[in-house]
Amino acid sequence: MTPEVDRKAFRDLSYGLYLVTSFNGDRLNGQVVNTVIQVTSEPPRVAVIINKKNLTHEFIVKSKVFGVSVLEESAPMTFFGPFGFKSGRDLDKLAKVSFKKGSTGCPLITDHSLSVLEAEVIDRIDLGSHTIFVADVISSEVLKNGRPMTYQYYHEHLKGKSPKNAPTFEPPAGKGRETS
């Protein structure tokens, strides 16, 4: 029997929801991701998955730096929605939000954020549509206490969807697994 891939199984994987930021000279950008994870404890390192089509990807490749803001559960869609469904090529996404600059110059968004961290890329894997960036955490800070937004909460309470550039995007029903 040929093994089958039921994408519904992927819905049981758990994630948080984050804003990932980067910069290119004076230009700043950020996007929503669900894929920030800590990958080692000593030294403290994190990984993030970014779609190659996204402007944030271009900026991380150039600056080798990214920032992460952990969204709080109460963050409204009106705040973070534009970071997921609009491109920084069309508008300045950071024009109307509060942020501070990290030690590298990377913007760290502080609105609706529990914690921020700044990381320097040390390695990456090309995944075809996406890249995994692995990075040393060079600074991190707790801004306030609260519950982090989870991907489950986003789906259940905010009726959120996965944009087409997300690793968790679900192709229309009937479309099978493509071989790469």
Add this chain to the structure above:
Amino acid sequence: MTPEVDRKAFRDLSYGLYLVTSFNGDRLNGQVVNTVIQVTSEPPRVAVIINKKNLTHEFIVKSKVFGVSVLEESAPMTFFGPFGFKSGRDLDKLAKVSFKKGSTGCPLITDHSLSVLEAEVIDRIDLGSHTIFVADVISSEVLKNGRPMTYQYYHEHLKGKSPKNAPTFEPPAGKGRETS
């Protein structure tokens, strides 16, 4: 001012809780991880982070295959605790649990699991203490409906800790960031 790393910020990152399995000939093994994520949609790929000291790491390197079981929220510590705090070098962890064999021969644990998937490693990054394995999902299946166990639930309700081989292990207070 020198940038500082406050590890408390890492506690705001969200994860699920999973059993990751692999095999070496007739020998089977598995361990708890919090770091399974989907990394691309087309083709469906996942990544997992495993400590190099763990037997499961040795088995994945050899077989190039691993299984993932998504733990349900109601899974008791008595069931999955041994997968996190005991080594397969000392006991057969799968002796007393239900599992089935995937198409590659990899065991897929079905007790207290919402979904299972089987994946073939296509790339990896050496992180020092840990390895990121990137893998094509070759089969996946929903076993039952329910809420997945999250790392947050594990900490809040089961008073769970991170074992010393976990990426999220917190070194004793006062120990700073080591350079690699």
